[in-house]
Amino acid sequence: MCAKIASSRKESLLAAAKVLFGMHGYAETTFKKIAQEAGVALGLLTHYFGTKERLFLAAGLDVLHDLIRTEEAALAQAQTGLEAVRIFAETYFAFATDPDRHFLILIRCSPFSDLKGMAEREVMERDFHKLYLLLEEALAKGVADGSIRPVDPLRTSRVIFCNLVGGVRHHLLTPYATATLLNDLVDFVINGIAAPTP
Amino acid sequence: MCAKIASSRKESLLAAAKVLFGMHGYAETTFKKIAQEAGVALGLLTHYFGTKERLFLAAGLDVLHDLIRTEEAALAQAQTGLEAVRIFAETYFAFATDPDRHFLILIRCSPFSDLKGMAEREVMERDFHKLYLLLEEALAKGVADGSIRPVDPLRTSRVIFCNLVGGVRHHLLTPYATATLLNDLVDFVINGIAAPTP
Amino acid sequence: MCAKIASSRKESLLAAAKVLFGMHGYAETTFKKIAQEAGVALGLLTHYFGTKERLFLAAGLDVLHDLIRTEEAALAQAQTGLEAVRIFAETYFAFATDPDRHFLILIRCSPFSDLKGMAEREVMERDFHKLYLLLEEALAKGVADGSIRPVDPLRTSRVIFCNLVGGVRHHLLTPYATATLLNDLVDFVINGIAAPTP
Amino acid sequence: MCAKIASSRKESLLAAAKVLFGMHGYAETTFKKIAQEAGVALGLLTHYFGTKERLFLAAGLDVLHDLIRTEEAALAQAQTGLEAVRIFAETYFAFATDPDRHFLILIRCSPFSDLKGMAEREVMERDFHKLYLLLEEALAKGVADGSIRPVDPLRTSRVIFCNLVGGVRHHLLTPYATATLLNDLVDFVINGIAAPTP
DNA sequence: CATGAATGAGAGTTCATTCAT
């Protein structure tokens, strides 16, 4: 029980960090606010996470790993490579738009974030790279099974990721997203890579 | 002469703000650093721009207006709608990757930025919207002149902008961009909307 | 056995405290560092010693009592009063420069230390006074046995202690000590008090 | 007048720092206490002195330079080398026991202090060395003019400084100083080096 | 217009001490 209590305090802090960093960003989120939101003492933040930056990274990595696991589970259902790409994109958007997944924190500390000076940025970059690999594999598989045009998997994975990243940022941050934007992007991507039907 | 000196001081501050905000972000950039970079007195910042946020916005809007003017000039050369879309995308990327244009500041204060609490965010959103309109007009023109498939200009403009935004962030912020990414994106977009050739 | 374990834990803490307080001073030394250095649980510090100040004092007194016992044992060998004074000074310097004796902690919590606010300072002052008495007795003995000029034992003991304290601080803390300083001081003191040889 | 006001704020802080660092030591003295004692805003401490350590050093060096100037002025009156040594010692003690000179701060940040980790310790050590040189010169002069026994000036200067340092610490920090201690030390030193009178 | 000294609230972080287990 001791372990459980300790664990729950740490988890409360991590959860509060995800919410507040996600909603208000790094600079606007203070230790005080996080501790109050989590309902625990201020000092526990340093106790468990060391520094603000490390907490930020921990919160982001937690969501990132969740996303990777979710993608892997979803991709297991795909029959063809083209189907895998569609599933990847749809799962990505579903995850990003589910408030309970706290994708916003990831927007703020991913390699796409504005935060440049972040120490241990490499950890985030390395783990984020795993997502690209999943997409690359799906593309290679589709080229092999004939469901996808003979494209370069590496270059095409980057092009597709631009669609995903742009879509999520439009949807979550701007007033410019149309109601169908995320669906339109999936269609745009699939049409762009699908093998021609004879 | 007196007015000229004052004006050059104000411009020095704005230029320094673009550089520093762009390189180090909002929170990391202080009045002191800006004043030192510009080589003028600290108090002039408040004198000319009021608050830090207003300076940030002024710097961002300056770049945004520059971008809009640049797009308008480039689009004047386009014959067909499809050509206009290509020019729009290429000009956007060329602007974003030209260090002298200080696009980075725009990344940090555009509606795609992580900064939510920004007052006067609407001003930025309103002016940014003009870019969307330019792209929408190009699409509508292309549909009309037959160079572009019969797509919905509004929805398609958002899809294309996702490609532009994702491309710029990949290129400027992450280690994942391939050497051909920006060209690949232009091709991907053009192929996705071009009218079929008989 | 249980008592032995407890005792060894307490002793580990005291030893670690001597080392760390001696090397880095009172403020720089934390409970965490001491517990880690000793390899025992953090809570045992309060358990055994109450407060940080009490631990500091305990560590200092331990070294002080060691010094007093060492002086007493050494003085037992002296034939004349003058010889006793010489032995006292030499023993003092030998003790202070032996790393295993942890004299540094004594420098930091003796009445010569900069630490003014120390509660229970009187305990330290009272026990430190015993050293002065040993030196006073040696001087009185020397005056009585004719080996020392007819000086006032009290006043002269203070003068001699100034030499000892100054010597130790030069040697341990500053870059100004010459290689022969401690020997020079013994000679200077002995020459200053020795009875003239006819 | 602008310069005068600014200067007086800075001087108030330095004066308050001397008093409080001297009375309560480095760790116990906080920015808040210094600013309150000086009657100025907290932020001015960083504004003028950068960090706490730099302020500490500035306060100590200010007193040290005052001491050096005082010694130099006093030594100008000396006829013989022996007289110069006596004047040096008497001036040192007079300075150290004058509350208006704030010698206590020097005790806490001189190379004889317990503070080891102090950055820029070398500055203090270098300037402190000038005192040793003054004493060495006096000794060399005395040896040359026959007022002092043929001693080694370097080694003897260190021995004498041990007397001064030990004397000041006894007087200022401990309850062991006799009423005549500082005079006794001057006599002890002079007797120890004076050339024998025929 | 121009300057930079002055302000003080608030930030992240440290740490002795407590106490439930």
Place this chain on the structure above:
DNA sequence: GATGAATGAACTCTCATTCAT
């Protein structure tokens, strides 16, 4: 006895903003 998670006051230092000159 032994543990280390938990607490929160206090610390140093930052910085946008003000304002007298």
